[in-house]
């Protein structure tokens with residue numbers, strides 16, 4: 001049987017790292033892309049299964065850098081096949097909307113949205129040629145509900161959800177499937193080194209300073225409840241193996257499905273009260 005090929009972005013840590021190993025365990029050859037070449041050996045620190053490591057091919061790719069994307073496109077052209085693309089690379093910018101620099105909003109969208117679009121464009125010709133392929137976009141609970149203090153992140157993930165919904169419809173006639181995975185809160189770097197807080201909101205003269213401090217402490221105290229990334233990795237691997245991906249959205253995380261259901265059925269006023277109570281504990 002031919003070896004199936006998966007490509008993933010942002011494989012150097014967190015969900016991307018776990019997913020890469022999980023896909024390789026399942027027999028996929030994984031083009032494990034990451035922007036920092038110094039992290040190419042990260043997989044050896046997380047598994048000593050040699051057959052798994054042999055199926056992981058690290059490759060340098062910054063999803064916001066056009067030259068890097070062009071090189072990646074050429075690499076994709078040399079591949080026999082691409083069965084699965086996982087658009088995982090992402091980061092978060094925190095800060096209140098009045099004070100987040102427009103350039104920071106742009107940087108947030110560059111990675112979390114335009115990066116996904118560019119990498120998808122690079123991979124699609126190969127998938128179309130084979131009339132086969134699965135694209136899994138890693139969105140977030142923040143692509144389904146807004147939270148104060150992270151409007152840049154939330155809006156980038158909402159945009160990703162809309163893009164994915166259209167993409168799925170466009171690609172159906174070509175035999176290419178699209179799914180969105182929506183994680184809740186998992187133990188990765190995203191809420192620490194993967195998060196940037198806009199300077200304005202941290203300034204103690206800022207009218208939002210107290211709010212921002214409460215949000216940061218709420219994030220800190222919720223870290224102990226963050227779940228193991230393996231849950232997301234297992235879900236992505238399961239979707240990657242599906243013949244027919246029936247649903248567009250796959251939420252994952254403790255209580256997330258129930259929360260999304262609640263958001264749909266209760267009046268908006270009640271929903272806002274719950275969100276503010278959870279975030280600001282009042």
Ligand SMILES: NC(=O)c1ccc[n+]([C@@H]2O[C@H](COP(=O)([O-])OP(=O)(O)OC[C@H]3O[C@@H](n4cnc5c(N)ncnc54)[C@H](OP(=O)(O)O)[C@@H]3O)[C@@H](O)[C@H]2O)c1
Nearest residue numbers: 010012013014015062063089090140185186188189190194
């Ligand atoms: N963890 C959660 O609770 C959670 C919840 C919902 C959604 N998500 C989503 O899950 C995805 C993975 O995040 P994570 O939680 O695993 O956080 P993470 O550990 O910080 O991993 C993010 C990855 O994205 C990479 N990355 C960032 N900018 C990039 C760029 N321009 N080009 C290529 N790679 C880039 C990072 O590379 P470096 O190592 O070079 O920084 C890192 O490998 C993100 O899309 C995030 O929004 C996470």
